[in-house]
Amino acid sequence: MSETTATQYALVGAPLEYLTPLERPTLAEAQAWCRELATTHYENFHVATFFLPAKVRPHFESIYAYCRVADDLGDEVEDRGVATRLLNSWGSMLEECYDAPERSMHPVFVALHETIRECDPPRQLFLDLLHAFRMDQYKTEYESWEELLEYSHYSANPVGRLVLWVCGYTDETRALMSDKVCTALQLANFWQDVVEDKERGRRYIPAESMLRFGVEEGQIEGRVFTPEFRGMMQELVVRTRAMLIEGGEISLHVDKELKVVLDLFRKGGEAILNGIARQDFDVLRGRPVVSKARKVGLLMEALAGKVRAGMTS
Incomplete structure (x- = not known):
């Protein structure tokens, strides 16, 4: 050898x-x-x-x-x-x-x-x-929304496409809808982990967004929350949510078993974004989390969907 x-x-x-x-x-x-x-x-x-x-x-x-x-x-x-x-x-x-x-x-x-x-x-x-x-x-910093989309093209979207592929869906139409969901989930995790990522020396908030809202680089490390920071995060969450909803249309085009799984992940992403909104978009004071009650609720919804679809375990 x-x-x-x-x-x-x-x-x-x-x-x-x-x-x-x-x-x-x-x-x-x-x-x-x-x-x-x-x-x-x-x-x-x-x-x-x-x-x-x-x-x-x-x-x-x-x-x-x-x-x-x-x-x-x-x-x-x-x-x-x-x-x-x-x-x-x-x-x-x-x-x-x-x-x-x-x-x-x-x-x-x-x-x-x-x-x-x-x-x-x-x-x-x-x-x-x-x-x-x-x-x-x-690469530890991102300049634009487009750069984040490019990164997600490699980091997140292949996972969704692989999931579809092993379930028998190999067409590009469904794959593109999956891409939107996967990218939105990736972005939701970025907005949830702003402080933790900064501690690792990474910043995924686009520099162009910081410049447009007048947010300084040191505010993240110093955890200085301002109305400007709030406005920036609100815009990022709104854009991410729209992408998640648009891509979520994929659930209408797959079998009932896969739909339950895709809906579960999509709703998990929505729960993260809702958690950020509940904190008034202040991701600097602590990592927004999905409550245990909401997690249980998501599982119950998924179980109900499985029963309605007549699935077997």
């Missing part, structure tokens, strides 16, 4: 739980690994997959595992040079998963190949996600 391949398989410098095993796992072992990652790292994803047919859940879990590991390689590794190297290795392992799957050793790619074999999702969607994680290594 060459030095490059050895480094690729070892993922030297990655979090320990993501290191490649010395022996290739079976498909069942690999899928169990992905399921464990999905159910322990992101509760909302685990809940959402409950409403899907059992036959597609492993595909969702393998896609999530790919995204989760890649995200952590870029975000949890402090040295940006090391993070970039790890992301490049992850990309090489993806290419191998498509071109020479029998050589894949990491559980993510052993499991993901089954998704590729059964559903044939476009390779570029996975590569686009990696491009976003690489962008995070060098």
Whole structure:
């Protein structure tokens, strides 16, 4: 094995739980690994997959595992040079998963190949996600709304398109509606995490919005809330909500089972935006959260939708 391949398989410098095993796992072992990652790292994803047919859940879990590991390689590794190297290795392992799957050793790619074999999702969607994680290594501020949309094209939209693809929807019309929902969800998370992102050295509020409303850079770090800041955040939330509603039309064009899942995520995004509005758009005083009562309400609505659709668990 060459030095490059050895480094690729070892993922030297990655979090320990993501290191490649010395022996290739079976498909069942690999899928169990992905399921464990999905159910322990992101509760909302685990809940959402409950409403899907059992036959597609492993595909969702393998896609999530790919995204989760890649995200952590870029975000949890402090040295940006090391993070970039790890992301490049992850990309090489993806290419191998498509071109020479029998050589894949990491559980993510052993499991993901089954998704590729059964559903044939476009390779570029996975590569686009990696491009976003690489962008995070060098781009920490955004100048315009258009730049945010471009970033979301790589960071968020591929996930929605992959979800549609494994459910049998491969047309561009539905994909474009999905893009709007995914971008809006990404933006809602940005507006929710303004202070936390600033502490990580990142600013997703567009500089053009700050300039137009007269908001200074230091107000975020200093948590100085002003009427101008309020006006800026209100405009950003209004634009994001409009995008979320427009893209939400996709629920009218998918089967009832997938509609429940898409509605759940869309309503979760709306709940974030509503939480920001309830704080009078003051995201500097604390992170707006979705209350437990609202989360329970969303789940009850989803369960009711599942019953109405005559689904089986």
